Amino acid sequence: MHALVERMRQQDMRALAKAITMVENDHPDKLTLLSDVFSQKKHARYVGITGSPGAGKSSLVNRLITHIRSEGKTVAIIAVDPTSPFSGGALLGDRVRMNQHFTDDGVYIRSMATRGSLGGLARATKDAVRICDAYGFDVVIVETVGVGQSELDIMKIVDTTALVLTPNSGDVLQIFKAGIMEIADLFVINKADLPGYGKLKSLLKELIMMSKTDEHEKAIVKTITTENKGIDKLWQKINEHHDFLYQTKVGTKRRIMQQELEVYELIREEIWRDVEKFVEADETLQVDETSDPYKLARDWYQQWKKKGEV
Amino acid sequence: MHALVERMRQQDMRALAKAITMVENDHPDKLTLLSDVFSQKKHARYVGITGSPGAGKSSLVNRLITHIRSEGKTVAIIAVDPTSPFSGGALLGDRVRMNQHFTDDGVYIRSMATRGSLGGLARATKDAVRICDAYGFDVVIVETVGVGQSELDIMKIVDTTALVLTPNSGDVLQIFKAGIMEIADLFVINKADLPGYGKLKSLLKELIMMSKTDEHEKAIVKTITTENKGIDKLWQKINEHHDFLYQTKVGTKRRIMQQELEVYELIREEIWRDVEKFVEADETLQVDETSDPYKLARDWYQQWKKKGEV
Numbered sequence: 001m002h003a004l005v006e007r008m009r010q011q012d013m014r015a016l017a018k019a020i021t022m023v024e025n026d027h028p029d030k031l032t033l034l035s036d037v038f039s040q041k042k043h044a045r046y047v048g049i050t051g052s053p054g055a056g057k058s059s060l061v062n063r064l065i066t067h068i069r070s071e072g073k074t075v076a077i078i079a080v081d082p083t084s085p086f087s088g089g090a091l092l093g094d095r096v097r098m099n100q101h102f103t104d105d106g107v108y109i110r111s112m113a114t115r116g117s118l119g120g121l122a123r124a125t126k127d128a129v130r131i132c133d134a135y136g137f138d139v140v141i142v143e144t145v146g147v148g149q150s151e152l153d154i155m156k157i158v159d160t161t162a163l164v165l166t167p168n169s170g171d172v173l174q175i176f177k178a179g180i181m182e183i184a185d186l187f188v189i190n191k192a193d194l195p196g197y198g199k200l201k202s203l204l205k206e207l208i209m210m211s212k213t214d215e216h217e218k219a220i221v222k223t224i225t226t227e228n229k230g231i232d233k234l235w236q237k238i239n240e241h242h243d244f245l246y247q248t249k250v251g252t253k254r255r256i257m258q259q260e261l262e263v264y265e266l267i268r269e270e271i272w273r274d275v276e277k278f279v280e281a282d283e284t285l286q287v288d289e290t291s292d293p294y295k296l297a298r299d300w301y302q303q304w305k306k307k308g309e310v
Numbered sequence: 311m312h313a314l315v316e317r318m319r320q321q322d323m324r325a326l327a328k329a330i331t332m333v334e335n336d337h338p339d340k341l342t343l344l345s346d347v348f349s350q351k352k353h354a355r356y357v358g359i360t361g362s363p364g365a366g367k368s369s370l371v372n373r374l375i376t377h378i379r380s381e382g383k384t385v386a387i388i389a390v391d392p393t394s395p396f397s398g399g400a401l402l403g404d405r406v407r408m409n410q411h412f413t414d415d416g417v418y419i420r421s422m423a424t425r426g427s428l429g430g431l432a433r434a435t436k437d438a439v440r441i442c443d444a445y446g447f448d449v450v451i452v453e454t455v456g457v458g459q460s461e462l463d464i465m466k467i468v469d470t471t472a473l474v475l476t477p478n479s480g481d482v483l484q485i486f487k488a489g490i491m492e493i494a495d496l497f498v499i500n501k502a503d504l505p506g507y508g509k510l511k512s513l514l515k516e517l518i519m520m521s522k523t524d525e526h527e528k529a530i531v532k533t534i535t536t537e538n539k540g541i542d543k544l545w546q547k548i549n550e551h552h553d554f555l556y557q558t559k560v561g562t563k564r565r566i567m568q569q570e571l572e573v574y575e576l577i578r579e580e581i582w583r584d585v586e587k588f589v590e591a592d593e594t595l596q597v598d599e600t601s602d603p604y605k606l607a608r609d610w611y612q613q614w615k616k617k618g619e620v
Contacts, residue, residue: 034604053362252599260597264589266607271585272578274615279574287570289562294344297576 002029005036008135013108016135020110023127026120031270034127040134044076045242048155050144050183051164056190059225060164060234061143062100065107067231068139074106075139076132080125080154108132123269126157126262155183156258159251160241162221162234164188165204167196181211185218185241188234192222216244278304312339315346318445323418326445330420333437336430341580344437350444354386355552358465360454360493361474366500369535370474370544371453375417377541378449384416385449386442390435390464418442433579436467436572465493466568469561470551472531472544474498475514477506491521495528495551498544502532526554588614 004022007015019037023030049064051057061077068075101107112125125142132140142158155161163184187204189197201220208218219237223230245251279285285300287293314332317325329347333340359374361367371387378385411417422435435452442450452468465471473494497514499507511530518528529547533540555561589595595610597603 031604031608035602035608038602038604255599256597259599259601259603262603263595263597263606263610264586266603267585267589267611268582270607270611271581275577275581276574279577285573287566287573289565289569291569292345292348293569293572293576294341294348296573297580298341298345300573301577301580 001039002033002036004033005040005134008037008131009040011136013105016108016131017110019131020112020124020128023124023131024112026124030127031266034130037127037131037134041130042133042136044133044137044140045238046129046133046140046142046158046160047238048142048144048158048161049164050155050161051188051190053145055164055166056225057143057145057164060188060190060223060231061141063225063228063231064141064235065101067235069104069106073138074136075141076108076135076137077110077141077143078125078128078132079109079111080121080142080144108135108137122153123265125154129157156261159245160185160238162186162188162238164190165200166191167194167200181207185216186237187218187220188223188230189220190223190225192230193224193227197222215250216241275304311349312343312346314343315350315444318347318441319350321446323415326418326441327420329441330422330434330438333434333441334422336434340437341576344440347437347441347444351440352443352446354443354447354450355548356439356443356450356452356468356470357548358452358454358468358471359474360465360471361498361500363455365474365476366535367453367455367474370498370500370533370541371451373535373538373541374451374545375411377545379414379416383448384446385451386418386445386447387420387451387453388435388438388442389419389421390431390452390454418445418447432463433575435464439467466571469555470495470548472496472498472548474500475510476501477504477510491517495526496547497528497530498533498540499530500533500535502540503534503537507532525560526551585614 004015004019008019019033022033027033049057049061065075065077101109110128112121112128129140129142142154144154161183163186165187167189189200189204201222204220208220219240221230221234221237223234225231245254279300282300285296287296314325314329318329329343332343337343359367359371368389375385375387411419420438422431422438439450439452452464454464471493473496475497477499497518499510499514511532514530518530529550531540531544531547533544535541555564589610592610595606597606
């Protein structure tokens, strides 16, 4: 058993933080650590909260934390916020949260930093969720800013994804984005006291009708974070969806599919970790301004296959 | 020479569209096609326009098209808009543009669809830019919605990236995102007649000061699209940055780095294309709900390496 995992079993929060840093930095021992982490898997509920900037996700999550804690459950939040360290952006939101939950051992809040490599952040986030699960949190919330391709990918690890919308016209376009109807298990209309609430709700209803599958019928929850309204309902709907997933074959099918995709992704990552060394060390691979990248790539790979170096 | 590339040389726009569809669908002959495309590389200026939804990118690009056309130059627009086909979202913006430039052979507008695989969209977009260059457009504009990790990756192909902001408080947070100061070569404050313009400008100035490098000093351009104000200045600043890149060592260094990253990415893609077949055909790889994905991936890869099958 990895020393960090041992320490996590003794509820050492610093070990938890260190383990997440290891996956963030793509440490070579990562897979060994994560297998040990996986062996400690408990039964945390994985919840995703996503939506465009300004939809009020942070305040909503903050209220949700308080609600979950009032039920005696512990909760970890993985905030995927591509905000620069030199700015005050993420800090603003996190400070508010920290102030409120800082002294509470039942709450762990972690911001994930953007890594340079495409997909690196998604990978690290999934690993961080597993680490929080192994630590023993009852609920793990993944909060992502915006709905881009990486965000959609991140959400493949959670059981239930809530898409947070507001009744502003600009935000309505969010629901037309590709993949949204597939990724969102339920919709939250936040700031529901703003004008446009009715219009957004009927639009959502229509879309839900149009994209009906054998999955759980997607709920629409109305929240007003500033007045703490609708948070209990949101938590109830998240749990209903979770129960549906764990009491029906649909959920099993979905989890197996997610697992499969993840294994593929991990294999892909492992291969590249190996091959990258060869590419970087290969002095015959000369890239200059005028060279054809497509030809260089194809030729290098053909050569390398012949040599049989893996 | 690939038949499509031959036809593109004769200014056949349908061949251009078909070639882009090939890279979008990740066609097996893609790399061969793209090498032929690369051999036809002209000297198009690659311009990136990015920013959050609602910043007015589409209207801005529309004005920019008109301006570029007035100089007698041809222009292709690759719009990376993850909008679902069953919605009217993307169509709205594109229709407006189409109406105005539809009969103009000097303008080509193409929306790229989101592919399932992470990074697939970024890859296809870069290829599409090259295809438009080979066709002979003077300017290729890549327009992306939002600034996520995939978007940052897409922008690695362009010479000059303009980040479009508006003086709304929500949008200000955009500039704090990680990678923005690195990716944005110049800033556009659009809808500059809205309150908050002065505040945003001084904030930007401060950030530019803080992150000063040996690169070109990042300009701030003020535009009001509805009044067609600032478009000429924007085009001028884009060209100034472009000239800087092609007249100094900084630009050469940057292009070689981009080329290198691209070759790595292409090799990575090629390898996976091969290995994926083995993974999918391997019936010994059994994934179920409780299996440890990290162990499965590691074990499978070790086994596969031993067999030496590539």
